[in-house]
Amino acid sequence: MVKPLIQFDNIIKTYISGDLVTEVLKDLSFTISKGEFVSIMGPSGSGKSTLMHILGLLERPTSGNYHFANKNINTLDDEDLAHLRNREIGFVFQSFNLLARTSVLDNVKLPLIYSKDKKKMDERATKVLKSVGLGHRLDYFTNQISGGEKQRVAIARALVNEPAVIFADEPTGNLDSKSGVQVMQILQELNRQGKTIILVTHETFTAEHAQRIIQMHDGQIVSDQPVKNQRWAKEGESLK
Numbered sequence: 001m002v003k004p005l006i007q008f009d010n011i012i013k014t015y016i017s018g019d020l021v022t023e024v025l026k027d028l029s030f031t032i033s034k035g036e037f038v039s040i041m042g043p044s045g046s047g048k049s050t051l052m053h054i055l056g057l058l059e060r061p062t063s064g065n066y067h068f069a070n071k072n073i074n075t076l077d078d079e080d081l082a083h084l085r086n087r088e089i090g091f092v093f094q095s096f097n098l099l100a101r102t103s104v105l106d107n108v109k110l111p112l113i114y115s116k117d118k119k120k121m122d123e124r125a126t127k128v129l130k131s132v133g134l135g136h137r138l139d140y141f142t143n144q145i146s147g148g149e150k151q152r153v154a155i156a157r158a159l160v161n162e163p164a165v166i167f168a169d170e171p172t173g174n175l176d177s178k179s180g181v182q183v184m185q186i187l188q189e190l191n192r193q194g195k196t197i198i199l200v201t202h203e204t205f206t207a208e209h210a211q212r213i214i215q216m217h218d219g220q221i222v223s224d225q226p227v228k229n230q231r232w233a234k235e236g237e238s239l240k
Contacts (some may be wrong), residue, residue, distance in 0.1 A: 005036075005068070007067040009029050010064040014062040023219060024047050025219050028221055036211060039208075042202065045218075047216050047219040069088055089166075090167070092154045092166065093170075096154050096174075101142075104142065105126065105138040105139065128156040131156070134156065147175050147179060148178070148180075152183070155171075170200060208231045211227055
């Protein structure tokens with residue numbers, strides 16, 4: 001029997017500040033298989049960002065078991081988690097998180113910083129930049145390119161280590177409609193190529209570009225359903 005890529009069993013996340021105890025995630029259980037495209041939806045304060053941070057190994061749950069790629073996260077120390085995150089996970093954020101006054105190529109090479117083969121670093125970074133349509137922007141600084149191009153640089157950076165899963169946190173939130181469509185086209189194409197994509201968004205229209213939607217509210221999953229009519233990002237459409 002093939003095990004899922006991601007398995008949550010009774011995950012709880014609690015924050016404590018003095019005498020105040022806030023339970024942000026409440027007993028979550030679900031699985032995500034390799035090659036799925038899943039949207040996590042919910043209003044502000046629903047817990048979706050905290051869920052993303054735990055899924056992406058940026059935070060640990062307070063209790064419960066999280067298995068990622070057949071590894072029990074609870075048994076790993078911080079160094080093991082960092083190595084696993086670097087090898088298996090790519091992140092795309094709403095705010096891009098690119099280094100300013102640094103070239104597009106050097107931004108994409110960052111996850112390869114421990115590689116000893118500098119020529120291979122350049123080749124891999126150039127290849128993924130070409131795959132997102134930015135082969136002509138390699139030597140540009142990030143303050144010389146548009147918002148849509150910055151997000152494509154972020155996607156290229158997320159891909160350069162050939163991760164098992166891409167986490168995209170509101171990837172179209174800071175983009176105009178045309179650039180947002182381009183980003184969703186890239187994510188859908190990556191999914192067609194076999195990449196697992198997990199997208200966080202508060203917009204139903206954007207969420208419906210995935211195959212499945214997990215709906216959050218007040219730290220709980222209120223629905224987990226396949227998308228009946230999956231949307232396909234097309235030139236000329238508007239993300240709204």
